[in-house]
Amino acid sequence: MFGKPDMVMVFNTKDIETVYRNEGQWPMAKFRISQTLSRKIRGDFFKETIGLPVSQGEQWSKMRTAVNPVLLKPQNLSMYLKPLQEISDEFIKRIKEIRDPNTLEVPADFDRELNRLTFESVALVALNRKLNLINGAGSSPDAERLIECTRLNFDYVFKLDIQPSMWRLIRTPLYYQSMKVQEDLFRITQKYVNEALLQIKEKKSKKVNNNEEIYSILEKLLLIDEKLAIVMAMDMLIAGVDTTSVTITAILLCLAKNPEKQRLLREEIFKVLPTKDSVLDDKNMKHLPYLRAVIKETLRYYPNGTGTLRCPKQDVILSGYKVPKDSKVFLNFNCLLRDETFLHKLINFYPNVGCATKTIRNLNLILSVICLLVWDHVFVLANVWQKWNGSSYFEIVAEFQS
Numbered sequence: 001m002f003g004k005p006d007m008v009m010v011f012n013t014k015d016i017e018t019v020y021r022n023e024g025q026w027p028m029a030k031f032r033i034s035q036t037l038s039r040k041i042r043g044d045f046f047k048e049t050i051g052l053p054v055s056q057g058e059q060w061s062k063m064r065t066a067v068n069p070v071l072l073k074p075q076n077l078s079m080y081l082k083p084l085q086e087i088s089d090e091f092i093k094r095i096k097e098i099r100d101p102n103t104l105e106v107p108a109d110f111d112r113e114l115n116r117l118t119f120e121s122v123a124l125v126a127l128n129r130k131l132n133l134i135n136g137a138g139s140s141p142d143a144e145r146l147i148e149c150t151r152l153n154f155d156y157v158f159k160l161d162i163q164p165s166m167w168r169l170i171r172t173p174l175y176y177q178s179m180k181v182q183e184d185l186f187r188i189t190q191k192y193v194n195e196a197l198l199q200i201k202e203k204k205s206k207k208v209n210n211n212e213e214i215y216s217i218l219e220k221l222l223l224i225d226e227k228l229a230i231v232m233a234m235d236m237l238i239a240g241v242d243t244t245s246v247t248i249t250a251i252l253l254c255l256a257k258n259p260e261k262q263r264l265l266r267e268e269i270f271k272v273l274p275t276k277d278s279v280l281d282d283k284n285m286k287h288l289p290y291l292r293a294v295i296k297e298t299l300r301y302y303p304n305g306t307g308t309l310r311c312p313k314q315d316v317i318l319s320g321y322k323v324p325k326d327s328k329v330f331l332n333f334n335c336l337l338r339d340e341t342f343l344h345k346l347i348n349f350y351p352n353v354g355c356a357t358k359t360i361r362n363l364n365l366i367l368s369v370i371c372l373l374v375w376d377h378v379f380v381l382a383n384v385w386q387k388w389n390g391s392s393y394f395e396i397v398a399e400f401q402s
């Protein structure tokens with residue numbers, strides 16, 4: 001429709017399996033066409049590294065091969081624990097400022113605050129700097145525009161690439177607004193990464209012996225390639241902020257509806273971090289199975305997005321229909337996450353469920369850190385502590401399902 005190719009929607013596991021088995025050596029997932037176009041227009045910069053969420057086939061594989069050793073090592077995250085703790089402490093102060101002194105309830109737009117917390121945390125990794133977004137007092141117009149652009153990016157992808165839109169035939173106002181958002185995302189990220197590069201060079205020039213130096217993720221990416229570092233920083237902000245803040249919001253909702261589970265989780269956290277000054281590290285973080293279960297179960301119950309897209313490399317039969325090769329097939333797997341046919345299997349296979357890839361394991365790790373650092377205060381806000389009744393993860397599943 002309107003210049004957009006047809007898309008086949010699949011909703012069953014057999015068809016999803018068939019598509020995955022026929023995707024060839026590298027996945028083809030042409031989906032965010034408007035975003036891809038905005039980068040192709042700037043071919044001078046994006047020619048070699050267009051970015052993970054929009055690249056295809058071999059180009060995607062090359063970029064993954066380059067960044068995997070940096071992004072998929074959990075030990076590369078340990079240097080962020082202390083600064084993330086500081087960000088969370090700031091967030092707690094912010095909660096105390098904005099909550100109602102009588103009811104202790106936070107304002108109705110608390111999700112906006114969570115979004116700023118997540119942005120500040122992801123930016124620490126992606127841009128190697130603080131943006132002072134938590135209370136907004138020390139933030140800059142560029143930082144504010146960047147946070148606005150990452151939010152708008154999803155809106156425009158939905159409006160231009162999912163909903164019927166004329167932009168491929170006639171350049172609509174929405175198309176130009178979307179291009180402006182992409183341009184600003186690029187301009188501001190490039191500026192921040194260049195500033196980080198200058199600081200890194202300055203730091204290096206002052207040091208005689210670098211043998212003991214611990215490099216940040218951005219520094220490691222810059223050592224591979226400057227353009228790659230900028231594109232990866234942009235994509236971490238685009239892909240990492242809304243996904244994480246929406247998940248935190250969903251976790252809070254699940255816990256508010258399940259006060260006993262809050263209690264159980266709080267007990268676990270207090271065992272690992274008994275005092276106000278206890279510090280989260282990569283060792284004690286391993287002793288939080290219930291927290292991980294809550295995160296995974298929330299992601300199952302309130303999944304981010306609806307699925308993913310693939311283009312099979314050869315003709316396939318899906319539910320009895322012949323689908324020609326290179327067709328766009330949307331795999332709606334998220335609706336299966338609540339399908340009772342599979343639920344008993346999910347429970348039996350726990351704890352491996354939901355953590356199939358290293359990427360997701362690492363992303364869960366970042367999320368665990370953010371959640372954990374603000375957790376206790378969220379409990380206070382919710383004000384729904386009840387007696388611990390010894391419920392298990394399986395009971396959470398049963399309860400969340402009801």
Ligand code: HEM
Binds near residue numbers: 064236299
């Ligand atoms: C709860 C949090 C998150 C969820 C549920 C989530 C989910 C996903 C999913 C489902 C995809 C695949 C999308 C597709 O089919 O194309 C994806 C890709 C990606 N995510 Fe996340 N994500 C989360 C957090 C993050 C964070 C914190 C970052 C970075 C800091 C991040 C960076 C990326 C990147 C770069 C990709 C593209 C990977 C590639 O194509 O190779 N995500 N994410």
